[in-house]
Amino acid sequence: MLKRKLSKALLIAFSFLCMAATSGGKTVSDRFDTTFTNCDTTLQQETTIPGHSFDSTGLCTCLPALTDSQLSLAPKIELNKHARDFVQHYLQQESFFLEKIKAKSDPYFDIIDSVFTKFDLPIELKYLAVIESKLNNTISSPAGAAGLWQIMPVPARQFGLIVKGKVDERKHSYKSTVAAAKCLIYLHNMFDDWLLTLAAYNSGPGRVLSAIKKSGSRNFWVLQNFLPEETRKHVKKFIAMHYYFEGKGSLTTLTKTETQAHIKAVTSFVEKQKEMLADTATTETVIVNR
Numbered sequence: 264m265l266k267r268k269l270s271k272a273l274l275i276a277f278s279f280l281c282m283a284a285t286s287g288g289k290t291v292s293d294r295f296d297t298t299f300t301n302c303d304t305t306l307q308q309e310t311t312i313p314g315h316s317f318d319s320t321g322l323c324t325c326l327p328a329l330t331d332s333q334l335s336l337a338p339k340i341e342l343n344k345h346a347r348d349f350v351q352h353y354l355q356q357e358s359f360f361l362e363k364i365k366a367k368s369d370p371y372f373d374i375i376d377s378v379f380t381k382f383d384l385p386i387e388l389k390y391l392a393v394i395e396s397k398l399n400n401t402i403s404s405p406a407g408a409a410g411l412w413q414i415m416p417v418p419a420r421q422f423g424l425i426v427k428g429k430v431d432e433r434k435h436s437y438k439s440t441v442a443a444a445k446c447l448i449y450l451h452n453m454f455d456d457w458l459l460t461l462a463a464y465n466s467g468p469g470r471v472l473s474a475i476k477k478s479g480s481r482n483f484w485v486l487q488n489f490l491p492e493e494t495r496k497h498v499k500k501f502i503a504m505h506y507y508f509e510g511k512g513s514l515t516t517l518t519k520t521e522t523q524a525h526i527k528a529v530t531s532f533v534e535k536q537k538e539m540l541a542d543t544a545t546t547e548t549v550i551v552n553r
Contacts, residue, residue: 333536338528340512343521345484346502353503361507364393368508371398371411374436382444387515390504391461392443394497400436409433412443422446456519458483458498462490465497482518 342350354361375389395413396402403409407416410433416426422442424432432438450460453468462483463471474489475481487495502516514522 337532338525340514340517340525342502342506342512342516343484343518345487346499349496349499350503350506353500354507360397361504364398365508368393368398371400371436375440378437378440378444382441382448384444384447385457385513385515387505387509387513388447388457390508391447391464391501392440393504394500400434400439410439411436412439412446414439414442414446418446454481456481456483457515457522458518461498461501462487462494466491466494470494482520484518 371392372389375392376386379386379388392398392411396411398411400411404413408414409431412433414422414424414433416433419426419433419439419442422445424435424438424442426433433442446464447460450463450468451457454460454463454471459471459481462474470490471486474486477489478486480486483498487498502512505512505516514525517525
């Protein structure tokens with residue numbers, strides 16, 4: 264289990280190392296109501312609306328029972344206006360690199376999908392590994408980070424990896440992904456927001472907390488100018504990578520406020536569809552009885 268709070272000493276260390284130690288607390292899925300009511304699938308995802316569960320694309324798992332025409336009217340996740348120009352430019356500029364990454368991605372994504380599913384994390388977070396290492400589990404940075412998820416030595420050990428002598432489990436695809444999952448869970452428990460989680464993965468939670476304090480906001484698009492340029496771009500690159508592979512956004516590309524607004528819109532849509540179906544059924548019953 265993972266701790267929801269970090270001691271002052273560890274928080275300082277985390278700020279420098281970009282990741283922190285953990286040994287107890289709740290998983291991400293523990294933080295949300297995942298009650299399933301009248302849903303046709305068993306996908307588990309975060310929601311604050313009783314009676315509905317949502318998949319990682321932000322659609323209620325009730326929706327697959329609707330017709331294609333009904334689904335076409337369902338609320339969609341929108342790309343934030345502050346990211347549009349960056350995403351468009353990045354996808355155009357990096358098209359050759361993206362094609363090369365996509366060609367070799369399947370084996371890595373299979374591993375990440377299995378681990379993130381086990382930890383109840385949105386599998387779309389796998390695109391963070393593309394940004395971190397270009398899906399190269401053997402590389403090391405000048406600063407000392409290594410592997411698929413570019414983890415520093417100290418936090419790697421704190422998350423259960425062996426980094427000693429000739430043994431460096433940061434370069435083991437499966438084991439390093441488990442460590443990355445634990446880190447992402449820890450950060451999400453701290454910030455309860457995927458964009459802030461991604462920012463903290465890059466620069467450490469100390470800088471994100473400082474940006475929150477200076478800006479007076481927990482909205483990434485408001486506080487981003489109080490973060491290092493590298494971190495601002497890091498989050499936007501993740502969003503761009505997500506749109507490249509998925510062709511759309513998900514809950515991992517939204518702020519908490521955007522997520523809540525989207526879930527509310529989807530819930531309203533589902534209820535209206537139920538009312539329409541009920542009215543249709545009533546009308547058909549009256550016609551038959553005649």
